[in-house]
Amino acid sequence: MTRKELNNEKLAQEANYEQLRFVTRRHFLRDSATGLGAMALGSFLSGCDWLGSKDKTMASGLFDSANPMAGRAPMFPAKAKSVIYLHMAGAPSQLELFDYKPELLKLDGQECPQSLLEGKRFAFIRGVPKMLGPWADFKQRGDSGNWVSDHMPHLATVADELSFLKAVQTDQFNHAPAQLLMHTGSARLGRPSIGAWASYGLGTENSNLPGFVVLTSGGKNPDAGKSVWGNGFLPSVYQGVQCRSEGDPVLFINNPEGISGDLRKASIDAINRVNQQSFKTFNDPEILSRISQYEMAYKMQMSVPEAMDINDEPDYIHEMYGTKPGVESYANNCLLARKLVEKGVRYVQLFDWGWDSHGTYAGDSIEIAFVNKCRSVDRATTALLLDLKQRGLLEETLVIWGGEFGRTPMQENREGKQQSFKGRDHHAEAFTIWMAGGGIKRGASYGETDPIGYSPISGKVSPYDVQATILNQLGFDHEKFTYQFQGRPFRLTDVEGRVINEIVA
């Protein structure tokens, strides 16, 4: 027996003794009572078919606690093998980018009619605001004739690849709940995010990388915090793994000084044996999640630095994306997203902060800050689409771009005062997002808002519809993809959601 094995043995034995200390007379009495009761109940119910129904196996049967990240099949053959969700946190203005409203320009500076304000609540607008015409020049692009403004000149060249949803409506007008709703299907905390559902359903194709990776830029986490990529009630192994494009890709990924790879492996093995034993005692699946997370972490020490290194990309790729290795930027994250998808990661979630264009000062104004934000993402987003396309990946990767809500057709008047910069308030009623690749139609546009872009007049869709569509492209029926929790099956879209077949190819 080597010294290492001997140590492991000792540790395991120690853990065993430690656990035995927990078993008291009280446990014995409780376990015998409930144990016998449960046995009786079990034998009584085994005669009933309804307990062994199909739903049960679907609900929790997906979770193989010994190997939670094993690749799994979706419900039906998927059009999209991976998803890249580009979330512009803060909510970009649809009226300056995709939703062209010449009527609104004519009304610029006029007072907003009462009919649009009655019974409505805004985050900051008070009293009677003035209308604000679009601060952008629009053109129809490509064969599809989709409208894209001059703020995104690169993206305009690939308008035929995109499918626009122009009448998305949410019911949340503050960032945190709106982001939660967009990504977890609930404006309150506690639900799993889309990426967590995806990795729960599909596992990962690459056993050395997590199935769900999160990349942030813009110097700030989203308002809703890490819950927007949380696992909710799903086993915690399915939560998003946040990686950084600056410094170590994952904090503390390198071994501390004086600890070699072998020693690290030996200690993880020992810890896992102890954990195995506590699993045998407590039967808590979270312990198995912990074990596989340790193993994943060890593998990631090798694979993540490689996957997250963009230095090995050739110059023309850097030029295309506008990337600079070593800094934290949206462009770097786009390039990383492509690399991760190439390596089999199922769900890559990008957050880019800084789109909250209220117009209270130059740094959040439509005419300055917003234009600069557009510039900072335009090239990289377009490069990502083209790069995926030329590698044959776009047709199996669903790309989504959008914010958590839209912006008002009115100029913001915080505290009823006139502002010296152009700015728009949060607007839940109508906004635009686009999707591309992954079995989505090319060059389509669905939904329409009224002539001033205030509310949808046709083709209204909700965040649930978007989520249902994402799951559909990944091969899941959002109404049947459930997880048993607190005595009932839960699903991402709760009781809502419709697959937006109008944009599905």
Next chain:
Amino acid sequence: MLPLLSITEFLGRFHPLLVHLPIGMLLLGIVMHWLSTKARYAGLRPGIAVTLLIGAVSAIFSCISGWLLAGDGEYEVTTLDRHRWMGIAVAVISVVYYLVFTNKISIKLPPYFPYVLSLILALTLSFAGHLGGTLTHGEGYLTGAWGERTDKEVRKFIPDVQQAKVYDDIIQPMLQNKCYSCHGPSKQKGKLRLDSRENILTGGEDGAAIVPGKGDESMLYKRLILEQTDKEHMPPKGRPQFTNSEIELIHWWINSGAAFDKFVHALPQDEKIQPLLLALQSSGSTAKPDVPETPVDAASPAGIAKLKEAGATVIPVATGSNYLSVNFISSKAITDKETDMLTELAAQLVWLKVGGTSITDNAMVSIAKLTNLTRLSLEHTDITDEGLKHLQTLGNLLYLNIVGTKVTANGLSALKELQNLQSVYLYQSAITGQDLEALQKLFPSATLDTGGYSLPLLEGDTSEVKPR
């Protein structure tokens, strides 16, 4: 708002409720009658008369309410007539049956007569009930459960919407899906048929269905845009509705002259209609599914286990499907030896990714045996024209990725028999943009992508707007 009903219409609407009473009561009476011949059930005898009486009286009321309902609803006339007379027959027979059973008829009848009568009644009752069901649920409702569904949505495959026939490919399928069931060959509610040019132009009781060139004045359009609660709204509430874009397309079609034989490109298209038209276009991938529709036997578990051991990820394409997808994303070290193992799964394997691995041309011999493959990724491997030519056997291939290989235009030309190919990715291979024109002729229906996209450097890419 619900339309106001006259008292007769109101009473008529009780028919669907009332009819179930005679069905239940009369059948119960008949069963009790037959059972009571056994000594064991003789105790049932006193209850038979009252059961039959309730059945007979409720049958009469059902007939009355049915008669009132028939005047109000628009039902298919022949079935309605048969249902009407069958219903009345049930009422008459049940009254006679009751009278005979209770000996209220003084004519001397043979003792088996009530039993014969009960059988006739049971038959008439079933047939009347079935006709009633057909009236409310439509033809073939009962047999639909095991027969082929006839209400499957028709959808034309439109590779290029501008080259599509506006009526045949766009308008007619919509009408077929949403209108033909009541305004087609089997039923003509309101005397209207919408299943041909002549029928549409002739129209029904309310006149022509369309006024070419005048969408807003056309009945077909006007009925579609009424509030759903409006009695005149079509399709009726509860039936599959037209989507907004479908309504827009019909409006556009009528406004542009309601042509029945023109191509889309010959019609004026404004910016509003263009995206709607484009949305109709089927993308390439829907032409042929990337998983075969015919089921296949399960692959040998040993074969799968062997592959997994070699580092492959083997996943069924869907839960319950035996078709498999295989990739080597987790272990790039595989060589030609491991690809030999794939042939064991030849029947099941449809998607294969061996990109970035150490395979060479030799592996193509084994891959050529995987004739069910629809998607094949060979990017960044050492394969050349020599290996690629083996793949001529992969007639089902839809997707081929040879990015970053040494394959030349000659090599790809060798696969010219593979006409199902929809997308071929050639970035960083030895095939360049100059070869494309010739290759496109060999693969007319495929998208060939040589990539190498670049973006011009714009001033905005490197500069920021500064506050004034």
